[in-house]
Amino acid sequence: MKKLINFLLFLGVTAVAAQNSLSGKITDTNNQPLIGVEIYSEQLHKGTISNNDGTYTLQNIPNGEVTITFTFLGFKNVSKRFTFNQNSITFNLELEESVFKIDEVIISTPFNKLQSENVMKVERLSAKAIQKTGATTLSEGITNIAGVSQISTGASIGKPVIRGLSGNRVLVYTQGIRLENQQFGGEHGLGINDAGIQGIEVIKGPASLLYGSDALGGVLYIQPEKFAPENTTKVNVNQRYFSNTLGTNASVGLKSSLKNWQFLARGTYAQHADYKTPSYRVTNTRFKEKDLKLGVGFHEKNFSSELRYNFNNSKLGLTEGIGEQTKETHFETPYQDINNHIISLHNHVFFKNSKLDIDLGYTINNRKEFEEHHDHEAGETEEEHEEHEEGEAALNMKLKTFSYNTKYHLPKFGKFEVLLGAQGLHQTNTNFGEELLIPNATVNDFGVFTTANYDLNDYTSLQAGIRYDNRAITTERHEIVHEDEIHVFEAIDKSFNSFTASFGFKTKLFKILTTRVNIANGFRAPNLAELTSNGVHHGTNRFEMGNNNLVNEKNLQFDLSIDYNSEHFELFANGFYNKLSNYIYLSPTGEIEDEAPVYTYLQEDAKLYGGEFGFHLHPHPLDWLHLQSSFETVIGKQSNGNYLPLIPANALKNTLRTEFSNNKWLHQGYASVSLHSFFKQDNVSEFETSTPAYNLVNLGVGGDIQISKYTFTTSLAINNLFDKKYINHLSRLKSDNIMNAGRNIVIGIEFTL
Incomplete structure (x- = not known):
């Protein structure tokens, strides 16, 4: 390297x-x-x-x-x-005015075109838009995108769901590389703080052609914040307060750019107490987060390079039910302490008519879990106490991943563009604690692909590609004695291979309707947890047993997207049909082990179908008024007729937003009220129960306040205004009848020097 x-x-x-x-x-x-x-x-x-x-x-x-x-x-x-x-x-x-909608460059697709030019429809949400919603975590914030939900465990732990698919079926990219942080586990979140990011793009559907295994259901592409403009230096300060969790989130960033060099640094600290429902606080859902982001850019002649580093430490309480009601932030057991290091190096070599991109990544994820409370010993300092606890973690896993991604953009021939690429990774998982969730293991990936884009004219484009992947997994044999029982992790040595392909077509019908048709197949190799698990996952309150006979999941998805855009009105309709072969799912066995219900991994063919529909009205001459509405639905079934687990309920989201400004001291002011209606979820799997319907009302107000030469960006969000009692269908605490969060008032202020 x-x-x-x-x-x-x-x-x-x-x-x-x-x-x-x-x-x-x-x-x-x-x-x-x-x-x-x-x-x-x-x-x-x-x-x-x-x-x-x-x-x-x-x-x-x-x-x-x-x-x-x-x-x-x-x-x-x-x-x-x-x-x-x-x-x-x-x-x-x-430049022409467009207060209605901004057409943005999409980075997650192969040719980095404007959204209006892309063959594949990609949703994008900026970091500022996420913070305006008052979301506690990044995973919660992206649920404002139609078709995106989250499986949550309290306020701190959230796993993205795209059109009913979640877990390892949703691949996360950050800093341009794969996020590998033992994402198979449902008991920890993304491990990415929303400070220091520019925005997030969402590909809804199989993207295995570009990203390989684990992109079967979709991709979350998190863009890091940009460097400062050339020859400028900026200091940014951001502070938010959350009433529900008595939480704070403070972030300070510095950016400076010279002619050839660019630098940035950002530090963030967040702390939250147990979240509060309308009736009680949910014990030990408290969490803390420390985040550091660094970046260096260099540009010289026909070469550019960008080095970024992100360190994230998350301490997450794992609730065991409703207990002592407290506003404390010190942790009770069980809790997790997770360190995540992400290093990425992006290199671009420009030739006369072509370009070579070489992206290298290295991640280290260290996940520790503490099951017993450790009191201070006499004369022991806080630092010594923390070191004492760290040395006694019952679960201690370290995942190291080196990844590479090379893409060669061939010389453009007329309106024909071709991209060749090779990707891969080398990954090791090592256990240091007395408990094991997955064994010591080594994973090697390698894939090659090509994709091409052809513009027939200004309105019509074609895009197609093909890819081949291989994933090799080897593990060690372990015997773990727990409460006089022996849990055996059998050694495996397996290889998984697959071809994937895609075809897309975009055109304008009657010069007003942008129509996109995409057909793609994807695959996902079984992960280590699905193949080898043999123990209790405390965050999900399950004893999980792996199945080393699992084979590749494969799918074929058909997408149809129609968009109508005029100066004051937007209408969209997205429909999809997703056929899955060998869908992997957890099923209860009816047994109890280590005081937890036993679940095992099985496979069955399945299908998902549904879509997102909505409009955005910006009436003339009321330039300050916006009315947005969207409806999202997904149905998931196994081939035997049973419904798939963890499928989000149908949702209707309506927002009325006004915009205003004062030339003297207020700019980009806004006020909004939204009604989010979640329908009753009756389409449940064998081991789920139905979830009642509910409505949530949210308010938002804010703007840029000018004082002297400084601009202060302010925001106030009130989520669940009427303190509604409800349980989301995708809450992992639903089985314990624990409610979701009540009213949450979030106040934010940001300024740049």
């Missing part, structure tokens, strides 16, 4: 000098200069902003074809490709 990095740096330093630049002036339709327009290249990870007279200059651009995006709030985004060959280009731009 070190030699490869040195070679890439050598390429950058020795590349032929290229003094390319892009400059010009940006105005509105009235020929008035626009100040603060962001000019940015996702390929280069660099950008600048327009000056007081609307002029801009972006320097040190490599030779070849580079896509530049022009973004300004309240105006339509413009994405344009420029071809540089040791020259300077002047490009003046007139």
Whole structure:
């Protein structure tokens, strides 16, 4: 790996000098200069902003074809490709107003096009939009996207669900690499803090062609925050308070960019007490989180590189029911202490008409679980006490993953684009505690793929691709004695292979209806937990038994998306049908072991179908008014007619939002009221119970307050305004009849120096 990095740096330093630049002036339709327009290249990870007279200059651009995006709030985004060959280009731009909807560049798809140009429909939610909702965690925040839900265990632990599929079927990418943090476990969250991210993109459907195994159900692509514009330095402070959990979330970030170098650093600390229902607090659902994000970018001639590091420590209480009512934040047992290190290195080498991307990643996940309470001994300090506890973790697993992803963009031939790629990972899991959930193991992945895009005209595009993958899993044999019983983890040595393919078509019908049709198949190799588990998972209150006879899950999904967009009205309809072979699921055996019900992994063919439908009205001339509505539904069934477990209830979400501003001291002001209606869920599996319908009312207000030369971004969100008693169908605490959170008032303030 070190030699490869040195070679890439050598390429950058020795590349032929290229003094390319892009400059010009940006105005509105009235020929008035626009100040603060962001000019940015996702390929280069660099950008600048327009000056007081609307002029801009972006320097040190490599030779070849580079896509530049022009973004300004309240105006339509413009994405344009420029071809540089040791020259300077002047490009003046007139931006059109668009207070209705912003067309954004999508990074998770192969050719990084604007959403309107993509063959595959991808949903995107910005970090600011997530924080405005008052969500406690990132996983909770993305549930505002139609078709996305979460399986939750209290306020701190959430697992994303995309159209009824969850767990390892939803692949998470952060910093451009796979997130590998023992995500098979339902008893811990994403392990990603929403501070220091730019936004999140959601692919709903099999994306195995681009991402390999585990992308069978969809992909969450988390974008890290951008570096500062060239030759600027910024300090950002963010503080939020949560009334329900008496929680705080504080974040401080520093960004600075020079001509060739860019730097950023952000530290975040969050602390929450037990969450409160309308009737009681749920004991030991408290949690704490520490998060550090660092980044360095370098650009020289025909080479760019970006190194990022993220450390996240999460301490999560695991509730065992309603007990002592307290507002304390110290942890009772059982609880988890999880450390996650993510290191990513992204390199782009630009040739005359093509480009090579090489992404390297290394993650270390250390998961510890404490089952007995440790009191302070006489004379013992807090630090010594914590070290004493850490040394006695009953469960202690360390997962190390090295991943690589290479993509070669062939020279563009007319309107035909081709991408070749190879991906893989090497992963080891090692146990250090007396208890085991999964054995010591080694996993090796390798995949190769190609995909192509062809634009027939300005309205019609085709995209297709094929991929081959291999996953090899080997484990050690273990015998664990627990309460006079022996739990045996048998050694396995297995290999899983699969071909995947996709085809997509986008066109405009009658020049007003954007229609997308996508057919794709995906696969997922069984994970270590499904193959080898033999013990109690405290976060889910189950004794899980693996099945080493499991085979690949495979699916074939058909998607149809229709969008109508005018200046003041948007209408969308997304339908899907997903056929799954050898669907893996947990089923109760009726036995009890270690005082927990025993579940085992089985396979059965299944199908899921449904969709998302909605509209967004922005009536003229009431430019300050927005009415949004969406309905989402999914039905999941096994081939024997039984319903699949953990399928979200149908939901109807309506939001009325107003926008306002004052030229003197208030900008981008907003106020909103939303009604989220969740229907009764009767389509339940054999070991689930139905869930009653309920309605939640949420309020939001905020805006940018100008004081002197400083801008303070403020927000106030009140979720579950009427303190409604309810239990979400996807709550893991539902079986214990424990309610979800009651009213939560979230106050936030952010400013940049």
